[in-house]
Amino acid sequence: KAGVTQTPRYLIKTRGQQVTLSCSPISGHRSVSWYQQTPGQGLQFLFEYFSETQRNKGNFPGRFSGRQFSNSRSEMNVSTLELGDSALYLCASSDGLAGPTNEQFFGPGTRLTVL
Amino acid sequence: GQQVMQIPQYQHVQEGEDFTTYCNSSTTLSNIQWYKQRPGGHPVFLIQLVKSGEVKKQKRLTFQFGEAKKNSSLHITATQTTDVGTYFCAGRASGTYKYIFGTGTRLKVLA
Numbered sequence: 001k002a003g004v005t006q007t008p009r010y011l012i013k014t015r016g017q018q019v020t021l022s023c024s025p026i027s028g029h030r031s032v033s034w035y036q037q038t039p040g041q042g043l044q045f046l047f048e049y050f051s052e053t054q055r056n057k058g059n060f061p062g063r064f065s066g067r068q069f070s071n072s073r074s075e076m077n078v079s080t081l082e083l084g085d086s087a088l089y090l091c092a093s094s095d096g097l098a099g100p101t102n103e104q105f106f107g108p109g110t111r112l113t114v115l
Numbered sequence: 116g117q118q119v120m121q122i123p124q125y126q127h128v129q130e131g132e133d134f135t136t137y138c139n140s141s142t143t144l145s146n147i148q149w150y151k152q153r154p155g156g157h158p159v160f161l162i163q164l165v166k167s168g169e170v171k172k173q174k175r176l177t178f179q180f181g182e183a184k185k186n187s188s189l190h191i192t193a194t195q196t197t198d199v200g201t202y203f204c205a206g207r208a209s210g211t212y213k214y215i216f217g218t219g220t221r222l223k224v225l226a
Binding site: 031033035042043044045048050055056058059090092096102103104105106107108109 | 116148150156157158159160163203205211212213214215216217218219
């Protein structure tokens with residue numbers, strides 16, 4: 001099975017711009033979660049999509065949004081970028097069920113730098 | 116909201132020494148997962164604990180879930196240089212499919 005893929009791997013943007021990140025989960029997985037990782041704040045939960053519906057949401061401003069397509073691929077969008085948005089954005093794929101095998105498989109991440 | 120704290124934040128040990136990281140949640144958890152992230156890498160799943168008081172072992176790693184399902188620990192016996200990385204716990208509250216990650220414990224092993 002192919003792992004979780006994220007594109008692009010690296011991105012440099014300037015303040016005020018917007019950005020779209022993409023995540024392709026493991027085949028058969030219907031849940032995609034997004035996390036922001038920074039040295040100071042650790043791994044912060046952004047949102048989780050399951051079968052094209054946002055099922056859970058973290059405490060991020062509305063500038064952060066996402067969606068999921070029928071093939072389970074997910075995108076995350078950040079509008080009006082701020083310097084503080086510089087981070088590693090990770091997506092995690094899982095079966096999305098509250099069972100014994102719902103481990104999350106993380107992608108390599110997208111490193112976003114906002115100048 | 117739900118918060119998950121981990122201690123210590125950093126730990127340096129000599130190779131061969133034991134290491135323990137503790138995870139505490141502000142709310143009762145449905146289950147807890149543990150991940151390891153190597154420097155420059157992404158988190159990799161280690162284990163999931165579901166039952167109150169559960170103990171699981173993976174070679175030199177021992178995981179425990181507290182009786183009240185609000186705390187957990189990871190113990191590594193006789194650390195090796197390959198154990199270097201940051202260890203995260205991630206807890207899920209009942210009725211939600213949202214994992215809140217702990218602050219992480221960065222482990223350095225000195226040869």
